[in-house]
Amino acid sequence: MAVTFSNRLSALLPALVLTTVLACITQSAFNLAAIAPLSGGINPGDIVATIWFDLRHFSLTYAPIALINLSVVALVLYVLPATRRYWLAAMIGAALLYLMLLLINAIAPMPTLIAATRSTAGLISMLLCSSAGALCYVGLVQRRVVHG
Numbered sequence: 001m002a003v004t005f006s007n008r009l010s011a012l013l014p015a016l017v018l019t020t021v022l023a024c025i026t027q028s029a030f031n032l033a034a035i036a037p038l039s040g041g042i043n044p045g046d047i048v049a050t051i052w053f054d055l056r057h058f059s060l061t062y063a064p065i066a067l068i069n070l071s072v073v074a075l076v077l078y079v080l081p082a083t084r085r086y087w088l089a090a091m092i093g094a095a096l097l098y099l100m101l102l103l104i105n106a107i108a109p110m111p112t113l114i115a116a117t118r119s120t121a122g123l124i125s126m127l128l129c130s131s132a133g134a135l136c137y138v139g140l141v142q143r144r145v146v147h148g
Helices: 005-039 044-079 086-107 120-147
Strands: none
Touching (some): 005 044, 005 120, 044 086, 044 120, 086 120
16 A cells, blocks of 8 residues: 555654654753753753753754754655665664754854754764654554555
8 A cells, every 4th residue: 555645744743743852852961961060960840941941942943953854764765665664764864864963063153053962972862863753754654554
């Protein structure tokens, strides 16, 4: 059974939400980790407030990046059916985000647009968020193929 454009689009939305939420939480965690040594620790209420703040505000910055990333992943998976393997989709999502971050950081006036990507651990964490979104997309599309 073929998957329609509408089905592919409806699979993209949950993948976008997952990627954006994970990226916001990751961004918050790396920012809080950088602040904690300076402040002598951060209480749980401040952690929750920071994550909530980033979900409301950083998501507006990150969602368009994730949308472009996942749209290109979806296009690659559509054009090259052999890439519809979970591990390959995850790698494509991470590689595309890495290339996008290189481009964004070359254009943006600040050293890096996404603070979490200033460290290797943060960069890998953000790439994993992109991979999770690509995995979600592939899983939903393949589920629609099997279950109609």
